[in-house]
Amino acid sequence: MAITMTEAAANHVQRFLDSRGNGFGIRLGVRTSGCSGMAYVLEFADEKSEEDVMFEDRGIKVLVDPKSLAYLDGTELDYGKEGLNEGFKFNNPNTKDKCGCGESFSV
């Protein structure tokens, strides 16, 4: 399995990286918190650490730490609009239920 992204997501990540001016790629992760167990982490990455697993899709380097990978494997990162708001979405096959807002989930 792997981490993948849609074309829309890849285009936006590339644009944000360009406008930020620097950065190795992006980091996806999970951490405990939120209303139903775990929450997604989505950040710019400036460096790769030893244990990070690296994926590359559509020219974007994606770093995931091994603990997070257990929960994220198979995830597709998407980008979309809802009304005036726009941003990234995690299409994660591992989730059982989500809180109403979708920011946290459980497996």
Added chain:
Amino acid sequence: MALLQLSEPGQSAAPHQHKLAAGIDLGTTNSLVASVRSAEAETLPDAEGRHRLPSVVRYLEDGVVVGHAAKAEAVSDPLNTIVSAKRLLGRGVEDIKSLGERLPYEFRQDHTAVPRIHTVGGDVTPVEVSAEILKTLTQQAEQTLGGELTGVVITVPAYFDDAQRQATKDAAKLAGLNVLRLLNEPTAAAVAYGLDSGSDGIHAIYDLGGGTFDISILRLNRGVFEVLSTGGDSALGGDDFDQVVAEWIMQQAGIQDDAGHAMLRRLMRDACAAKEALTESETAEIKLELDDGSHWDGSLSRETFNQLVEPLIRKTLGPCRRALRDAGLGADEIEDVVMVGGSTRVLRVREMVGEFFGAEPLTSIDPDRVVAVGAAIQADVLAGNKPDGEMLLLDVNPLSLGIETMGGLVEKIIPRNTTIPVARAQEFTTFKDGQTALAVHVLQGEREMVSDCRSLARFELRGIPPMVAGAAHIRVTFSVDADGLLHVEAEEKSSGVKTGIEVKPSYGLTDNEIEGMLRDSIDYAQKDLEARRLREEQVEAERVIEALQSALNSDGDRLLNAEERQQVETQLARLVEIARADDHIQIKREIEALEKVCEFYVERRMNASVTQAMSGHSVEEFE
């Protein structure tokens, strides 16, 4: 499904705790809101995709309309439709009188120092009008960002004084916003271009809007922008460009000066369109509908257009020259020129400004949005979305703060352009023997005399132990917090008595001197210096007179014979007389003359007190 944004490394927020922050450019004509998302600062549009919100509020009997819909009714319902409320923010009743003659509103001035505008929806203050604009922008931002704003940065003109800044903050509070910082507009433009992370240097911010022109000279010094000087023309802008083009079209098409309103509106619209087209192309085609339904066809070349607008652009260079002179700089010392305001899209403006400053102007960011973008970047940092190392303090106090000293003079304690937060202390002493209280009068302004500055607060330090004049050490501490609020404390050091006051600069004062305070300080520098010298000499004369009179009362009869006393008193009377006049050189001369006359008396007094001190002691004790 929530939509996520890319955060800086290690700065991911816990769910439901995103620190959403926005920058707001609260303008006279138009306002914008911007935010940083995924490391990109952008202005946020409304539901119809419009970024600019007209700063117009219309009051109805049962509600409020803000923005485009309000602007559309500005002509048909002028009394209830408030435009340009920013010009009235933080102004007192007296200030409004001078502005008010040009405004169509009905002002209510009873009972209160803050002017109220009468509308069908009730009496409103400029602060309330501004709050409506802020509320609308906030809703626009919260819809787009998908959450509540934790804080905002609002921009204000560099020349705004404390009262105008405080009024802006009050408007934000009324709109339910947490103001992280007020930021100077030119500073925001500089931040948008990232000049704050560059090396120290001097930058010019050239802001040519629809109806106003502002020039600011900024100095970046260790990450902090200081405003060195400002200048401008409050009645010069893009509208004037449209006007000259419209006049050219009238001439070409043979339209008479007495053309009807509808005709003139079409003319202005086509002139504006032609101006905008010439930024992209070499010629603009004009197809003007005439009153009889036929059309006039013509074309305006960029060259002709440049000739038409050059005199107007040249008019902006005068204030630029003055701003440079006020800052004590030459044009060659300017590193970057930042272009702000829609009219800087005109290519000839860029060329002429570039030539004037000898630098290629910065134009890559949309000049209408650059101020809001800079505010958003600053808001993002202040909300805590960046690692701590990148935290910046960008505020300076706009006018000097000081206290009144003897003779109506102002002693500056915190000079203008000091970065805040800041605390400064200065020691003062008593003026008279046995003085037990000291009045502290807190002032704001650049002038030397109390009467020319703005009074912020007064309080008294009481319980000073009786001492001879000049023996008490009274430490007065001024501290200004990050929000620009001032705290003043006075402490007598030997006894430890202290008292203090929290100063919230009040607005709505009746003095209209505030306007142009900065300009006055330059214009009147020489006069102020003269006034200061005079008062200093007068205070010195009073001190001498007071000391001599008390000496004469205590031992004049014992140490002086009648003739000597007569001589001293004659000279003393002369000084009393001269000190009332206004020649500081003469006063100084008389003080010196009196001291000379009194020399023998002073000597005798010293001998007398030495004799007194030594009586009853043997000579050995003093060896």
